[in-house]
Structure formats: structure tokens, C-alpha cells
Amino acid sequence: MATSPETTKLERYNSYLRRVNNTKLLAASSKLLFRATLLIALVLVFVFTINYPPIGGDGNFLNAPMHTPNFLSAAFYGSGASWEKQVRHSSTPRRPNGFSVLVTGAAGFVGTHCSLALKKRGDGVLGLDNFNSYYDPSLKRARQKLLSRHQIFLVEADLNDTPMLNKLFDIVPFTHVLHLAAQAGVRYAMQNPQSYVASNIAGFVNLLEVAKAANPQPAIVWASSSSVYGLNKENPFSERDRTDQPASLYAATKKAGEEIAHTYNHIYGLSLTGLRFFTVYGPWGRPDMAYFFFTKDILQGKEISIYKTPEGKEVARDFTYIDDVVKGCLGALDTAQKSTGSGGQKHGPAQLRVYNLGNTSPVPVGRLVSILEGLLGVKANKRVITMPRNGDVPYTHANVTLAHKDFGYKPTTDLAAGLRKFVKWYVGYYGVQPRVKKENDVELPAPESSHA
Numbered sequence: 377m378a379t380s381p382e383t384t385k386l387e388r389y390n391s392y393l394r395r396v397n398n399t400k401l402l403a404a405s406s407k408l409l410f411r412a413t414l415l416i417a418l419v420l421v422f423v424f425t426i427n428y429p430p431i432g433g434d435g436n437f438l439n440a441p442m443h444t445p446n447f448l449s450a451a452f453y454g455s456g457a458s459w460e461k462q463v464r465h466s467s468t469p470r471r472p473n474g475f476s477v478l479v480t481g482a483a484g485f486v487g488t489h490c491s492l493a494l495k496k497r498g499d500g501v502l503g504l505d506n507f508n509s510y511y512d513p514s515l516k517r518a519r520q521k522l523l524s525r526h527q528i529f530l531v532e533a534d535l536n537d538t539p540m541l542n543k544l545f546d547i548v549p550f551t552h553v554l555h556l557a558a559q560a561g562v563r564y565a566m567q568n569p570q571s572y573v574a575s576n577i578a579g580f581v582n583l584l585e586v587a588k589a590a591n592p593q594p595a596i597v598w599a600s601s602s603s604v605y606g607l608n609k610e611n612p613f614s615e616r617d618r619t620d621q622p623a624s625l626y627a628a629t630k631k632a633g634e635e636i637a638h639t640y641n642h643i644y645g646l647s648l649t650g651l652r653f654f655t656v657y658g659p660w661g662r663p664d665m666a667y668f669f670f671t672k673d674i675l676q677g678k679e680i681s682i683y684k685t686p687e688g689k690e691v692a693r694d695f696t697y698i699d700d701v702v703k704g705c706l707g708a709l710d711t712a713q714k715s716t717g718s719g720g721q722k723h724g725p726a727q728l729r730v731y732n733l734g735n736t737s738p739v740p741v742g743r744l745v746s747i748l749e750g751l752l753g754v755k756a757n758k759r760v761i762t763m764p765r766n767g768d769v770p771y772t773h774a775n776v777t778l779a780h781k782d783f784g785y786k787p788t789t790d791l792a793a794g795l796r797k798f799v800k801w802y803v804g805y806y807g808v809q810p811r812v813k814k815e816n817d818v819e820l821p822a823p824e825s826s827h828a
């Protein structure tokens with residue numbers, strides 16, 4: 377068909393209009409897409425901010441609530457066949473009638489040691505930890521590597537992450553929970569009180585809620601603290617002594633945990649055992665504890681403060697070596713009876729216990745420093761000051777008769793022997809050269825711990 381110049385012009389004009397319309401349409405849909413993206417981003421920022429504020433109210437990074445945002449949890453981390461396979465594999469026992477244990481706080485000091493000990497004897501272990509920044513997370517990552525070398529898988533999630541906890545209990549019929557995740561530290565409670573409530577109270581309740589609804593319900597062994605004795609005047613501290621005078625918020629949250637345990641035992645038939653740890657120390661320990669930062673400061677020539685009481689007396693602690701505490705934890709797990717409920721219903725009375733796990737021989741902090749000086753071959757730059765009013769108590773001293781009677785708990789490591797092992801680990805881990813003199817009989821021993 378012949379085309380006139382007018383027709384060609386008209387076609388060109390129509391094609392021009394179509395192009396303009398397409399461009400307008402594209403621009404409109406781009407705008408819509410941009411707005412939708414912006415809206416989604418805003419919603420995400422809002423949810424993230426609620427769940428995970430970046431810093432604490434006083435601008436201190438350490439004071440921020442330290443957990444994984446809930447909305448990211450199960451959806452992002454806990455998915456996929458290979459993830460589930462790791463969860464199952466790690467928690468499957470390798471010995472007849474072995475336990476399947478969920479260890480919370482598994483990248484923590486006591487959690488790492490207990491996980492390794494359980495795995496070593498053939499129990500299945502699944503770790504849970506939120507890797508918070510209360511102290512150097514790289515130490516927690518190093519512990520995680522150690523666990524992973526022993527085929528222990530660690531799920532990175534917070535105790536308050538209900539979907540994740542539910543998911544883990546859906547996948548694994550845990551026989552036991554060793555609940556060691558907590559906000560620790562007596563003095564830090566004055567700086568960041570909310571983190572104690574979030575972890576030691578809300579987190580504990582969340583775990584109990586999930587455990588009580590599980591079928592089967594696990595038996596739970598969990599970390600209480602010697603600090604619950606607070607201003608108790610009896611000596612040594614017995615489980616029968618009063619614990620209604622906590623001297624710190626940390627102690628108050630641990631005491632609250634003991635009462636909460638009573639409630640869940642009473643209503644839901646959960647088998648619950650609280651262990652009152654007495655100043656636990658050793659290799660892979662916590663950098664916020666005095667023996668640990670004294671070692672660091674002594675090596676760096678920094679001044680250390682040794683507390684005395686307002687009456688001028690020495691402050692003392694029943695320092696307890698990690699291997700002894702691990703034996704206590706395993707003893708408590710081995711003697712824990714089954715929970716009696718299922719799916720949130722109680723079917724009979726269940727076991728409820730509390731034990732001291734201490735060393736039974738308090739040592740003044742000044743003596744601890746002398747031992748460290750000897751082991752490190754360095755004189756400490758010491759200053760003795762009156763204990764600040766910060767939640768500390770003047771002394772602790774455990775009576776462990778009950779734990780001995782019920783599961784043969786018997787501490788065997790004195791402070792000098794335990795600190796020797798700690799210093800051995802410390803210098804190896806941080807690559808420091810201690811100035812140890814042979815004539816002072818402070819040669820460091822060969823590694824004994826199978827964990828290090």
C-alpha cells in the first residue's frame with residue numbers, strides 16, 4: 377500500500393506519543409516502586425529499632441540491650457535443611473541412654489567447658505548463645521571454634537527469641553537444658569540494670585515457657601549464684617540460710633530466678649535444679665572478673681585496686697575452679713529427675729533443688745594477687761581501697777554438704793593450682809611472655825585440661 381507523506385508524519389507522531397506514554401508509565405511505576413521500597417525500609421527500621429536499639433540511653437555501647445532482633449531470628453538463621461541437619465547431628469547422643477542437652481550460654485566460660493565435657497562422654501549437645509558485647513566477643517568466637525572442633529554446633533540467638541526456641545524444641549526432643557546464659561557481673565548491674573532484667577528474668581521466663589510447653593518437657597539445670605546470700609551473716613553459707621537480702625541487682629535477679637523456678641515447678645511439673653556458683657575461675661574465663669583483669673593489668677604495669685571492707689578487713693572469696701564446677705553441673709544433670717508434665721500440663725509433683733557449688737575455702741583478694749605476682753614474675757602496682765558501694769559483699773564461703781550427699785560433689789583444686797592453669801592458658805592465648813623465675817617455683821605446668 378502506498379503511503380503519503382501525511383500518513384508517514386501521522387505514524388511518526390503516533391509512535392512519538394506512544395514513546396512519551398511509555399516513558400511516563402515507566403516513571404510512574406518507578407516512583408511507585410521507590411515509594412514502596414521506602415515504606416518497607418521504614419517499617420524494617422522501625423521494627424529493628426524496637427527490637428535492637430543501637431546504643432544504651434547514656435550513649436554507651438556496652439549499655440545497649442544485647443540480643444539478636446526477634447524478627448530476624450528463625451526466618452533468617454534457623455532455616456534450611458543443612459541448618460536442621462547440624463542441629464540434629466549436634467544434639468544426638470553417641471552413648472546408650474545418653475542425654476540430648478540444650479546448653480544456653482554455650483560460648484560463655486562455664487558453658488563452653490560443660491559442653492565439651494558432655495560431648496566427651498557421649499551426650500548430644502546443642503549450644504545457644506547471643507554473642508553479646510558485655511565482654512570481648514572475639515573470646516566467645518574463639519570458644520565457638522573450640523566447640524566446633526568437637527562437633528558442637530552453636531545456634532546464634534537470644535533467650536528472648538521465642539520462634540527460635542520453639543523451632544529448636546520442635547526439631548529436637550531435648551532430655552535436658554543446661555541453662556547458663558545470663559547477664560553476669562555484680563558491679564556492672566549499676567551501669568546497665570535493664571540487661572539483667574532482660575536476660576536473667578525475661579529470658580529465663582521465656583525459656584521456661586517454651587520448655588513447659590514442650591513434649592517431652594526437659595529437666596532443667598541452671599546457674600544461680602552465691603550472690604543470693606547477700607548480707608547473710610552465717611558462715612559458711614548453707615542452702616538453708618536466708619537469701620532475701622541481695623546486695624546487688626544481679627543477686628536480686630538470680631534470687632528472682634529461684635522463685636520463678638519454684639513457680640514453673642509447681643504449676644507445670646518442670647524438674648528444676650539451681651546451682652549457686654561461687655566465683656568460678658579458670659582457662660577461657662571471663663575478662664570482667666578480677667583474677668582475669670588483674671592478670672592483664674599486672675602484665676601491663678597498670679595499677680590494680682584491692683578492696684577492703686569499711687571496717688578495714690580483707691575482702692575474701694570462695695574462688696572455685698572451673699573443672700570442679702563442671703563436675704558439679706554434670707552431677708546435677710545426672711541426678712535430675714524427669715519433668716512430670718507435658719505440653720503445658722502437670723501430671724504430678726516434680727523435683728525442685730538448689731545447691732551450692734563452691735570451693736569451701738575462702739581466700740583474701742590480696743592473696744589472689746600475690747599468687748598471680750608469683751606466677752607472672754611481675755610485681756603488681758597495688759592500691760588498697762575501701763570497697764565502693766557497688767553491690768559487692770565482703771566474703772563468700774560455701775557449705776557443699778548437700779551437693780556432696782546428692783551427687784558426690786567434691787572440689788579438688790586450690791586457688792594456687794587453679795590460677796597456675798589459668799595463667800598457662802592466658803599467656804598462650806594472648807601470646808604473652810611471663811617473666812617467670814625458676815627459683816621461685818613458679819614454672820608453669822604442662823597443659824592438663826582437655827579443653828584448652
Ligand SMILES: O=C(O)[C@H]1O[C@H](OP(=O)(O)OP(=O)(O)OC[C@H]2O[C@@H](n3ccc(=O)[nH]c3=O)[C@H](O)[C@@H]2O)[C@H](O)[C@@H](O)[C@H]1O
Pocket residue numbers: 560561562600601602603653654655656664665666667681682683691692693741763768769
Ligand atoms: O559468685 C558469684 O555468684 C559471682 O562471682 C563473681 O563475682 P565476684 O565474686 O564479685 O567476682 P569478681 O568480680 O571477680 O571479684 C572477685 C573479688 O575481687 C574483688 N575486687 C574486684 C574488683 C576490683 O577492682 N578489686 C577487687 O578487690 C571483689 O570485691 C571480690 O571480692 C562473678 O563475677 C559473678 O558473675 C557471680 O557469678
